[in-house]
Amino acid sequence: LAASLVGVLLFSRLVLKLPWTHVGFSLLFLYLGSGGWRFVRIFIKTVRRDVFGGMVLLKVKAKVRRYLQERRTVPILFxxxxxxHPDKTALIFEGTDTRWTFRQLDDYSSSVANFLQARGLASGDVAALLMENCNEFVGLxxxxxxxxxxxxxxxTNLRRDALRHCLTSSRARALIFGSEMAPAVLEIHASLDPSLSLFCSGPWEPxxxxxxxxxxxxxxxxAPKHLPSRPNKG
Incomplete structure (x- = not known):
């Protein structure tokens, strides 16, 4: 169909030298005559949905642009x-139906920030996170x-050389992994930088x-649950 439309367009303009209005009607009739009416019908049925989705996307992009200009980071927005909404549900983990409110998530994440700061990590440092999906993942x-x-x-699908490469190239100072990932970390532990701090979250088996x-x-x-200060690194 596309080739036919292009052929009609070239023939109408170059050979017959018809005006664009006539060419447009010719293409429309050819399109509808070739079963293109189905596309028109689908377009009419979905145009409202598509316009609504496009408007939502534009609003999101505008908000992101404004937040970047105002330096409003995710922690500030959170x-x-x-x-x-301190007591409204923020996270639901379907695996165990564990629910965290925004206040609980705030307390947990602040504990993470204070703990890492006490261990010497600062703005600009890197910490690796190797963990299956769970509420703690978001909080960390x-x-x-x-x-x-x-x-x-x-x-979490990486193993051995691939996992080692990712950890090394990330230049992480600490690795936080879920207990379910302990076997994968054990496989490469001997080849990791000795200065890399290791922390395991979840069921504990030394x-x-x-x-x-x-x-x-x-x-x-x-760890404290207040918002930590962020001194300049150095």
Whole structure:
């Protein structure tokens, strides 16, 4: 059909030298006569949905642009949401039906930020995160963002050389992994930088994690839950 339309267009303009209005009607009749009316019918049925989706996308892009200009980061926007809806559900993990409110997520992420700061990480540093989907994953990422630490999100499907390469190239100072990923970390532990701090979140079994790994969960429980200060790195 596309080739036919192009052929009619070229023939009408170059050979018959018809005006554009006549060419347009010719193409329309050819299109409808070739079954193109189905496209028109679908277009009429979906145009409202498509226009609505396009408007939503434009609004989102405009908001993102404004937030960037105003330097309103995710932690700043999240803090405003916590103030408006502290007890509203923020996260639901379908695997266990675990629910966190915005206040709980705020407290957890602030504990993460304060803990990492106490361990010497600062704005601009990198911490790797190797964990299956769960509420803690979001809280850990948000806590890093509050401190200005860059999160290197490692694909949980990676193993051995690929996993080692990602960790090395990320230049992470710390690796936080879920207990479900302990076997993968054990496989490459001997070849990792000895200065890399290791923290495990989830069910704790000392014999199942690399030597020197610390259990993160009780450490976060003892960490302050206020928003940490962010001194300049140096």
């Amino acid at each position: 803090a405003a949401t916590v103030q408006r 990422w948000l806590g890093m963002a509050k401190l200005g630490v860059e999160a290197a999100l490692i694909n 014999s199942a994690v690399p030597a020197g790994t610390e259990h993160l969960d009780p450490l976060l429980e003892d």
